[in-house]
Amino acid sequence: MRRSGWMYALMLPGLVYFIVFHYVPLAGNAVAFQDYSPFLGVQGSDWVGWSNFVALLTDPQAINAIKNTLIVSLLQIVFAFPAPILLALLLNSLLSTKITRFVQSVVYLPHFISWVIIVSIWQDVLGGAGPVSELFASLGLGHINIMTNPDTFKILITSQVIWKDIGWGTIIYFAAMLSIPTDLYESAACDCAGPLRRMWHVTLPGILPVTLLLLIIRLGHVLSVGFEQIILQQPAVGVQVSDVLDTFVYNRGLVGGDWGIATAAGLVKGVIGTALVLGANKLAKRAGTEGLF
Helix, strand or coil, X not given: CCCCHHHHHHHHHHHHHHHHHHHHHHHHHHHHHEECCCCCHHHHXXXXXXXXXXXXXXXXXXXXXXXXXXXXXXHHHHHHCCHHHHHHHHHHHCCCHHHHHHHHHHHHHHHHCCHHHHHHHHHHHHCCCCHHHHHHHHCCCCCCCHHHCHHHHHHHHHHHHXXXXXXHHHHHHHHHHHCXXXXXXXXXXXXXXXXXXXXXXXXXXXXXXXXHHHHHHHHHCCCCXXXXXXXXXXXXXXXXXXXXXXXXXXXXXXXXXXHHHHHHHHHHHHHHHHHHHHHHHHHHHHCCCCCCC
């Protein structure tokens, strides 16, 4: 530490951030075992044991939120997670560096846009007065407002996640592809391997460690599917199809004042996420990779 003092000094602000905003608030999980009242505080509120967890697992609204969360998370893992890999493979196959950089810049831009602006853009395009609705009307199908359709809401928010974050993931995978030794491709070409076989036997194994690393991190957030994105669009489609654990905690805790059940839901989400990370990391090590830790 004496030799690398400046390195530790540079790490200090990030360490303080995690301690203050991530580790200290863990003490608030005690509310999950209390009939908590903000007027009495943690010390003055009555302890109720596992009552909040029992109420959580028997609450129809909570069960509906868990079901919606799992469906949305599954859709995002199946469709949104592989999307950057496919785009990175496509960009890696392009011969023109200018085109590759241009596409990267275009798809990376939405990553910096807030969900408020993104939802507004999608509303202008897919809403009842948007060009897509006018196109359907011109084809004799009537005005169709995709933004207020409960049946397609989960597909809609998955598409929004892909559109927003595909560029960020592509940069990570594309950087991993650039680190693959070129002599592997040359050897494969000498063995008469075509582009698809080179991709299958060289590129995909080369990016496998990064893919598993990001997948493990993603599993840790499997029950967090985007609070801001969903809460902005919840009034348009209704709570029944759009309520997830994050919005349930907000509506039940901050809005409804039922702090115990809301904290219990957040604690359950954290425990499940931690268990999934540990399990996925162990499986990744058994598969022959280094894993996350």
